[in-house]
Amino acid sequence: xxxxxxxxxxxxxxxxxxxxxxxxxxxxxxxxxxxxxxxxxxxxxxxxxxxxxxxxxxxxxxxxxxxxxxxxxxxxxxxxxxxxxxxxxxxxxxxxxxxxxxxxxxxxxxxxxxxxxxxxxxxxxxxxxxxxxxxxxxxxxxxxxxxxxxxxxxxxxxxxxxxxxxxxxxxxxxxxxxxxxxxxxxxxxxxxxxxxxxxxxxxxxxxxxxxxxxxxxxxxxxxxxxxxxxxxxxxxxxxxxxxxxxxxxxxxxxxxxxxxxxxxxxxxxxxxxxxxxxxxxxxxxxxxxxxxxxxxxxxxxxxxxxxxxxxxxxxxxxxxxxxxxxxxxxxxxxxxxxxxxxxxxxxxxxxxxxxxxxxxxxxxxxxxxxxxxxxxxxxxxxxxxxxxxxxxxxxxxxxxxxxxxxxxxxxxxxxxxxxxxxxxxx
Numbered sequence: 001x002x003x004x005x006x007x008x009x010x011x012x013x014x015x016x017x018x019x020x021x022x023x024x025x026x027x028x029x030x031x032x033x034x035x036x037x038x039x040x041x042x043x044x045x046x047x048x049x050x051x052x053x054x055x056x057x058x059x060x061x062x063x064x065x066x067x068x069x070x071x072x073x074x075x076x077x078x079x080x081x082x083x084x085x086x087x088x089x090x091x092x093x094x095x096x097x098x099x100x101x102x103x104x105x106x107x108x109x110x111x112x113x114x115x116x117x118x119x120x121x122x123x124x125x126x127x128x129x130x131x132x133x134x135x136x137x138x139x140x141x142x143x144x145x146x147x148x149x150x151x152x153x154x155x156x157x158x159x160x161x162x163x164x165x166x167x168x169x170x171x172x173x174x175x176x177x178x179x180x181x182x183x184x185x186x187x188x189x190x191x192x193x194x195x196x197x198x199x200x201x202x203x204x205x206x207x208x209x210x211x212x213x214x215x216x217x218x219x220x221x222x223x224x225x226x227x228x229x230x231x232x233x234x235x236x237x238x239x240x241x242x243x244x245x246x247x248x249x250x251x252x253x254x255x256x257x258x259x260x261x262x263x264x265x266x267x268x269x270x271x272x273x274x275x276x277x278x279x280x281x282x283x284x285x286x287x288x289x290x291x292x293x294x295x296x297x298x299x300x301x302x303x304x305x306x307x308x309x310x311x312x313x314x315x316x317x318x319x320x321x322x323x324x325x326x327x328x329x330x331x332x333x334x335x336x337x338x339x340x341x342x343x344x345x346x347x348x349x350x351x352x353x354x355x356x357x358x359x360x361x362x363x364x365x366x367x368x369x370x371x372x373x374x375x376x377x378x379x380x381x382x383x384x385x386x387x388x389x390x391x392x393x394x395x396x397x398x399x400x401x402x403x404x405x406x407x408x409x410x411x412x413x414x415x416x417x418x419x420x421x422x423x424x425x426x
Contacts (some may be wrong), residue, residue: 033060055268072306092305102255109300113236113262114148116273124198182219203248209349240264243351266307323398365390378415
């Protein structure tokens with residue numbers, strides 16, 4: 001058995017999603033974060049342009065949210081939700097149900113977007129067993145989508161994320177295009193519509209920030225009437241002001257059956273996610289007195305619920321609708337300025353969730369390694385951006401100022417210029 005070279009830096013931590021060889025520990029080890037900046041071990045204070053992992057929508061260190069969590073930890077450090085309830089979970093559930101434009105009836109807490117997507121796949125299949133259609137096991141996702149890295153959510157994710165390496169079972173999962181006016185969707189439903197339990201849609205894809213056209217969503221909702229499957233809005237990334245309103249699906253003409261939310265739900269302070277479940281699903285479970293077999297030890301803890309409630313309060317106090325509109329307009333201007341660079345192609349996304357496409361000197365999309373090379377140079381120039389397929393992604397906090405956007409433009413431009421000099425775009 002051959003052994004690869006020893007990592008340059010021996011860390012006790014296995015850093016996710018990167019090779020452990022040559023990990024630049026001082027440049028990528030954070031020591032503190034406040035507002036929209038993160039300070040690293042190398043002493044550099046960098047502007048965060050991805051809101052942590054798209055979850056610190058109100059920036060780092062919000063005092064009101066931190067205070068609410070601290071108070072709750074002193075009141076009830078932990079209470080479970082297995083065959084029991086607690087008052088904070090009831091209060092948080094009620095507050096969540098009051099947010100969307102559409103009506104939902106019940107909240108199921110989870111600990112992450114990945115785990116919540118696992119739960120929603122189980123819920124859809126259980127629903128159709130109760131509906132005496134046990135053959136409905138297929139879950140449909142979108143090509144290029146990202147739903148998580150647990151076994152269920154990794155199967156549902158439409159990106160190549162090593163599913164074959166890990167033996168992820170995708171026999172009851174299908175993926176369809178969303179940029180063909182629904183043609184592939186129609187063909188699949190003609191062939192297998194009687195076996196479809198749910199179609200899961202990210203209003204804006206987390207991987208690449210590609211906006212799913214309104215016409216495609218409308219087609220899915222029309223097909224639901226004919227074929228009877230459930231529609232799930234995966235708003236893990238798009239919710240809580242990231243695109244518009246509380247949820248992007250608020251703009252849909254008809255409600256999804258389930259909304260999945262996480263990330264901005266607690267401003268990144270707690271391991272928290274939630275399923276907002278509509279009356280079609282809750283009625284069938286209630287009529288059958290059915291028990292949904294899903295639970296997570298840390299789901300819906302008092303501290304997480306306090307963080308959720310305080311996040312909602314802070315977003316209302318700061319008028320997140322106005323903040324989203326202002327930051328979205330500033331991103332339009334930033335992207336327009338960067339387009340003057342010949343290696344910057346088009347853009348993608350909506351609201352405060354954008355992608356800036358990069359191209360080689362020959363006009364070809366950049367490879368993943370080339371994108372990472374650009375991201376690293378932007379990092380060294382003072383800003384943290386997210387890599388995406390052939391692009392960098394920008395997801396700034398809703399509290400960004402004009403000065404922050406100037407700082408971001410300077411860092412991105414400097415990083416691209418350094419990458420050009422280093423031959424990254426050749």
